[in-house]
Amino acid sequence: xxxxxxxxxxxxxxxxxxxxxxxxxxxxxxxxxxxxxxxxxxxxxxxxxxxxxxxxxxxxxxxxxxxxxxxxxxxxxxxxxxxxxxxxxxxxxxxxxxxxxxxxxxxxxxxxxxxxxxxxxxxxxxxxxxxxxxxxxxxxxxxxxxxxxxxxxxxxxxxxxxxxxxxxxxxxxxxxxxxxxxxxxxxxxxxxxxxxxxxxxxxxxxxxxxxxxxxxxxxxxxxxxxxxxxxxxxxxxxxxxxxxxxxxxxxxxxxxxxxxxxxxxxxxxxxxxxx
Amino acid sequence: xxxxxxxxxxxxxxxxxxxxxxxxxxxxxxxxxxxxxxxxxxxxxxxxxxxxxxxxxxxxxxxxxxxxxxxxxxxxxxxxxxxxxxxxxxxxxxxxxxxxxxxxxxxxxxxxxxxxxxxxxxxxxxxxxxxxxxxxxxxxxxxxxxxxxxxxxxxxxxxxxxxxxxxxxxxxxx
Numbered sequence: 157x158x159x160x161x162x163x164x165x166x167x168x169x170x171x172x173x174x175x176x177x178x179x180x181x182x183x184x185x186x187x188x189x190x191x192x193x194x195x196x197x198x199x200x201x202x203x204x205x206x207x208x209x210x211x212x213x214x215x216x217x218x219x220x221x222x223x224x225x226x227x228x229x230x231x232x233x234x235x236x237x238x239x240x241x242x243x244x245x246x247x248x249x250x251x252x253x254x255x256x257x258x259x260x261x262x263x264x265x266x267x268x269x270x271x272x273x274x275x276x277x278x279x280x281x282x283x284x285x286x287x288x289x290x291x292x293x294x295x296x297x298x299x300x301x302x303x304x305x306x307x308x309x310x311x312x313x314x315x316x317x318x319x320x321x322x323x324x325x326x327x328x329x330x331x332x333x334x335x336x337x338x339x340x341x342x343x344x345x346x347x348x349x350x351x352x353x354x355x356x357x358x359x360x361x362x363x364x365x366x367x368x369x370x371x372x373x374x375x376x377x378x379x380x381x382x383x384x385x386x387x388x389x390x391x392x393x394x395x396x397x398x399x400x401x402x403x404x405x406x407x408x409x410x411x412x413x414x415x416x417x418x419x420x421x422x423x424x425x426x427x428x429x430x431x
Numbered sequence: 432x433x434x435x436x437x438x439x440x441x442x443x444x445x446x447x448x449x450x451x452x453x454x455x456x457x458x459x460x461x462x463x464x465x466x467x468x469x470x471x472x473x474x475x476x477x478x479x480x481x482x483x484x485x486x487x488x489x490x491x492x493x494x495x496x497x498x499x500x501x502x503x504x505x506x507x508x509x510x511x512x513x514x515x516x517x518x519x520x521x522x523x524x525x526x527x528x529x530x531x532x533x534x535x536x537x538x539x540x541x542x543x544x545x546x547x548x549x550x551x552x553x554x555x556x557x558x559x560x561x562x563x564x565x566x567x568x569x570x571x572x573x574x575x576x577x578x579x580x581x582x583x584x585x586x587x588x589x590x591x592x593x594x595x596x597x598x599x600x601x602x603x604x605x
Binding site: 266269 | 446457530531534536537581582583584589590591592593594
C-alpha cells in the first residue's frame with residue numbers, strides 16, 4: 157500500500173534532470189521513483205499516480221528534440237494514463253516529448269498539433285540559458301493539478317533550451333489561447349513578445365501548454381532548478397526577491413522553498429484533495 | 432544568375448540517420464528503407480561568382496563545413512548529389528526546412544556583412560531514402576512521405592509539419 161502518492165520520473169537516454177526532479181517531488185511530500193525508458197513493465201506494475209518527463213537531451217536531440225522518445229513504447233503507457241486523467245508534467249525536453257507525442261494540446265487524440273521549434277530571436281540563434289518570469293493563466297490555475305498554488309503572482313524560473321518556441325498551424329491560431337497555461341512576462345507581470353521577456357519568439361508568449369482537461373502540462377522553464385530559495389540569483393526582483401531576502405535575514409535560507417516548488421506542492425495539494 | 436546548393440555530410444556514419452533507421456525498423460518495419468543518408472543542405476542564393484563564391488565561403492567558414500570531420504559537394508539542379516555513383520537503388524530525396532529559421536537568417540546577415548556577393552542562405556536537412564530495386568518510384572515516394580511527416584504520434588518521424596516544410600524533388604533512379 158502506498159504511504160504517499162507515487163510520481164514516476166521517466167529517464168530516457170540523454171535525460172539529465174531526473175534526480176533533481178525526483179528530489180523536488182519527494183521534498184513536496186510525495187514519493188518518487190525513476191524509471192528508465194525500457195522499464196515500461198515495471199512502470200505499469202507500480203501504478204504511479206502521476207508522471208514527470210524531466211529535462212535533458214533525450215536521444216541526443218537527434219532528428220528533432222523529443223521526436224524519438226515520443227515513439228518509445230513507454231510513452232504508450234503515459235499516453236493511456238493521461239487519457240484516464242492522471243497528471244503528467246513535461247519539463248523542457250519532457251515538454252518536447254509531450255508535444256511530439258500529440259499529448260498537448262490534444263484537441264484530436266494523438267495528433268501532433270503544435271511544435272517546439274528552434275528559438276527565433278533576431279541576431280542570435282541556438283541554445284539560450286537564463287532566468288525568465290512567467291505567470292499562470294486563470295483557467296490553468298483552476299484545472300491544472302500542477303498549477304493550483306501558483307496564484308496570480310509572477311514566478312521567476314530558469315530556462316535552458318534551443319528549441320522552445322511554441323508554434324501552431326495557422327488554422328489553429330484561434331484556439332491556441334485555450335491551451336495556454338504559462339506565459340512569459342516581465343517582472344511586473346506584463347506580457348511582451350520582445351526579447352528577452354519572451355526569450356524564444358513563442359506564439360502568444362507561451363511558456364507552457366496544457367491539454368483540454370488540464371492534467372497534461374508541457375512547460376519549457378525548469379521548476380526543479382528553482383525548488384529551493386538558495387537557487388534564486390540575488391538580482392531577482394519582486395515578491396520572490398523579497399521572500400529570498402527575508403529568508404536570508406531570518407536564517408531560514410537553506411530550507412526555504414523557492415518559486416519552482418509551487419508546481420510540485422500544487423500536485424501534492426491536488427492529491428490531498430485540497431484543490 | 433542561379434542558386435548554388437551544397438550538401439555536407441559527416442566523414443563518420445551520421446548518428447541521426449542511424450537513430451532514424453533503428454526507429455523506423457522498430458515502429459514501421461514494413462515501410463523501412465534499405466538505406467538512409469542524412470546531409471546538411473545549404474542553398475546559396477544568387478552568389479555573385481557562382482560556385483567560386485560558394486567555395487570561398489565554405490573554405491572560410493568552418494561552421495558550415497568543418498574539414499576535420501565533414502565533407503561536402505555541390506548538387507545539381509535536380510538535387511542529384513554529383514558524387515554518388517549508380518548503385519541500382521531507388522533513391523528518394525526529402526528536404527526538411529524550418530518554416531522560420533534563425534540560422535539561415537543569421538548566416539545571411541553574416542555573409543552580407545562580410546561583403547559576400549550573395550542574396551541569402553537557406554539551411555535545410557536532406558534525407559536520402561534508398562530502396563532496393565523492385566519498388567516503383569510512386570510506392571517509394573508514398574512510403575517516404577509516410578515516414579517523414581510526423582502528423583500523429585504513431586505516424587512519421589523526420590519532420591513536424593507544424594514548424595517544418597517538406598519538399599520531395601522529382602524521384603531519381605541513380
